[in-house]
Amino acid sequence: MQAITFDNRQWFYVKRPEGRVGPEHYALRENVVDGALSSNEVVVRARYISVDPYMRIQQHERNTYDAPHPLGIVQRAGTVGQVVASASKRFSEGDWVLGYGGWQLYDKCHANDLQKLDPDAAPVSTALGVLGMPGRTAWFGLMDAGQPRPGDTLVVSGAAGAVGSLVAQFGKRAGCRVIGIAGGAAKCRYLIDKLGLDGAVDYRAFSDTPSLANEIQRQTGGVDVYFDNVGGMVTDAVIPLIKRRARIVICGTISQYDGGLDHPDLGPRFLQHMLFQRATIQGILARDFVHRMDEMRAVVEPWVKNQQIVFEETIVDGFEHLPEALNMLFEGRNLGKLLVRV
Amino acid sequence: MQAITFDNRQWFYVKRPEGRVGPEHYALRENVVDGALSSNEVVVRARYISVDPYMRIQQHERNTYDAPHPLGIVQRAGTVGQVVASASKRFSEGDWVLGYGGWQLYDKCHANDLQKLDPDAAPVSTALGVLGMPGRTAWFGLMDAGQPRPGDTLVVSGAAGAVGSLVAQFGKRAGCRVIGIAGGAAKCRYLIDKLGLDGAVDYRAFSDTPSLANEIQRQTGGVDVYFDNVGGMVTDAVIPLIKRRARIVICGTISQYDGGLDHPDLGPRFLQHMLFQRATIQGILARDFVHRMDEMRAVVEPWVKNQQIVFEETIVDGFEHLPEALNMLFEGRNLGKLLVRV
Numbered sequence A, B: 001m002q003a004i005t006f007d008n009r010q011w012f013y014v015k016r017p018e019g020r021v022g023p024e025h026y027a028l029r030e031n032v033v034d035g036a037l038s039s040n041e042v043v044v045r046a047r048y049i050s051v052d053p054y055m056r057i058q059q060h061e062r063n064t065y066d067a068p069h070p071l072g073i074v075q076r077a078g079t080v081g082q083v084v085a086s087a088s089k090r091f092s093e094g095d096w097v098l099g100y101g102g103w104q105l106y107d108k109c110h111a112n113d114l115q116k117l118d119p120d121a122a123p124v125s126t127a128l129g130v131l132g133m134p135g136r137t138a139w140f141g142l143m144d145a146g147q148p149r150p151g152d153t154l155v156v157s158g159a160a161g162a163v164g165s166l167v168a169q170f171g172k173r174a175g176c177r178v179i180g181i182a183g184g185a186a187k188c189r190y191l192i193d194k195l196g197l198d199g200a201v202d203y204r205a206f207s208d209t210p211s212l213a214n215e216i217q218r219q220t221g222g223v224d225v226y227f228d229n230v231g232g233m234v235t236d237a238v239i240p241l242i243k244r245r246a247r248i249v250i251c252g253t254i255s256q257y258d259g260g261l262d263h264p265d266l267g268p269r270f271l272q273h274m275l276f277q278r279a280t281i282q283g284i285l286a287r288d289f290v291h292r293m294d295e296m297r298a299v300v301e302p303w304v305k306n307q308q309i310v311f312e313e314t315i316v317d318g319f320e321h322l323p324e325a326l327n328m329l330f331e332g333r334n335l336g337k338l339l340v341r342v
Helices: A054-058 A124-128 A133-146 A164-173 A185-193 A209-220 A232-241 A271-277 A286-305 A319-330 B054-058 B124-128 B133-146 B164-173 B185-193 B209-220 B232-241 B271-277 B286-305 B319-330
Strands: A005-013 A026-034 A041-050 A079-086 A096-099 A106-110 A153-157 A177-182 A199-202 A223-228 A242-250 A266-268 A280-283 A313-317 A337-341 B005-013 B026-034 B041-050 B079-086 B096-099 B106-110 B153-157 B177-182 B199-202 B223-228 B242-250 B266-268 B280-283 B313-317 B337-341
Touching: A005 A319, A026 A106, A026 A319, A041 A096, A041 A124, A054 A319, A079 A106, A079 A124, A096 A124, A124 A133, A124 A337, A133 A164, A133 A223, A133 A242, A133 A286, A153 A164, A153 A209, A153 A232, A164 A177, A164 A223, A177 A185, A177 A209, A185 A199, A199 A209, A209 A232, A223 A232, A232 A242, A232 A266, A242 A271, A242 B271, A271 B242, A271 B280, A280 B271, A313 A319, A319 A337, B005 B319, B026 B106, B026 B319, B041 B096, B041 B124, B054 B319, B079 B106, B079 B124, B096 B124, B124 B133, B124 B337, B133 B164, B133 B223, B133 B242, B133 B286, B153 B164, B153 B209, B153 B232, B164 B177, B164 B223, B177 B185, B177 B209, B185 B199, B199 B209, B209 B232, B223 B232, B232 B242, B232 B266, B242 B271, B313 B319, B319 B337
Parallel strands: A153 A177, A153 A223, A177 A199, A223 A242, A242 A280, A313 A337, B153 B177, B153 B223, B177 B199, B223 B242, B242 B280, B313 B337
Antiparallel strands: A005 A026, A041 A079, A041 A106, A041 A337, A079 A096, A266 B266, A280 B280, B005 B026, B041 B079, B041 B106, B041 B337, B079 B096
16 A cells, blocks of 8 residues: 655754754754554644744743754644655544644644644634633733732733733733833834723833833832843843732743843843832743643633634745744734734 | 020932942931920930941932932931930930931930830840841841741852841841852851851952852752842852752842842843742841831840850940941941941
8 A cells, every 4th residue: 555645745843043043043944754653642733833932032042941952854833734644543634633843844743742622612823822822821821920919000011912921811801090101103002002001102102211100100109010021121121010919920031032042131130120119020931820821721711702802913924935934023023923824 | 494405417418329339429428316306206316326238229310119319318227225315215325226317316206106125135236237127138038928947958148247147147047048248358267166057158359250159059959048148249159050940149249239129230031940949039128027126126136145146246436437438338348237326
């Protein structure tokens, strides 16, 4: 019997970037995936491939929260796709699955590495967004580390992004006054009009920290919870505005990913504010809450089903655009979750 | 009947310092305290007057953790003294008491503002040190915020100071490996020989952050708990060395008190380390644990009684030296708790 084969396209990660990621750091290659399967093997054809800020962290040469992403292998990434060949009783051709096949069209993997998706329960792409890693990060980062209380003022940086836009909405549902910080007037309108936030600050409209801080102070009157996705000047502006026993959640420092992790730039010292306000800072990662995914889904899935939550997606069409799409994250060109449809 | 009077000497706080405190910021005055007492009034003759780093924080014009210390009043401070006149049933002449009379020889106050001391239970001066505010800060800062576990590596900055020297010893008793950071070879010898620490780093022997960090890394192999009294370059060096789920306790930032609170200097951005290690920073103040003083005393008082803990005191003799003694804190000229005997 002649086994079927699949013409695969793959983005290999081949060179560590010093600053911004460019086409020279990836190589587009082709190979053939053999459809002859061992027991429990499955071939998945990706349909949505994820691009996430954490990928840029892992491109650093030194250890960050992981060993560096190796050179010369397919860029790791979460994917949503369909089974096209299966030697597993659990999966049939056509099944939608969440996997971790990376930036390639076809992935041959063990059935245990896949999670079946119900396309009737929620749009399958949400498994990479609101019901996936970004949703988990937002939910536990805010609820566990941020400890929001009704009446609290919550400030979210990167508020129009995949995680930030969810944090902001979860904060509203927890009874907080929510002020989002984002880049550009369009995103700020989106925060107010679509997400229903109580305020929005366009950080790009301010050329220095004091003027940005003044505007944030004007809109907030002080900050109880700061959910930080960006770091840098935005965080410099927010921290001196914290109130008594404020909780600062460090979920990302995206402003620093293009070189600032290896060669930190300088910012104003702020630890005295932690002392004066008896505040806390806590760093969180999505992986710390994988084992609690069911808790998050139990609450958030009904909101998705009933369209009670906005889970914007920015979709880039075309496998060839993956490296460029990664860059879009650092230029703030996405609204909500950024996906590449392939 | 002719009431007795007391010839009082007082240090008034009269001018806000911009940088280092100098004699021009205080004025020595004299007055007479009338010994004619209303019901429950007591006159206390101070014997030990406290000088503490927090005093320099409160000299700032803007709000820190308190409204600024007003100008034109006696410098506030904790004192240990003896009752010399009493209209309270609870106090008799000669009783030793802890009070908050400030930098003056005599204080007429309400009995409720005093706490009786038992000179047989512990040296009375310990009420301003190991069994007082600094002890409370050290105990709850470490045990509550720092969450030390046996086997943890604890780094203490300002380790030869009033709070740091206690934190270091409490950490040893909690089963930690303890490395102290202090200024000068003599203090480092003290940390090893007298406090029994596992290592000591003389930060003054290093002219830049990377070389200081190398030495701390060499001695620690990574940091589980960092109890920070100083901030600045020492903290710049320690934070990148934190291990998974490290706890950073911000108890003080003494390196920044001479102007750096109003005009923060710049330091390397470090929030990515909080993210990578899922670490926490928590600011603490002594006042947050006043209601739990009995918990601390129940554990620590027996150690004091049985001489199982070192509670070094640096004693300056002479009321006239109070402002100069305050300055000694910022020059690192004290070992353990700094007191002025009057």
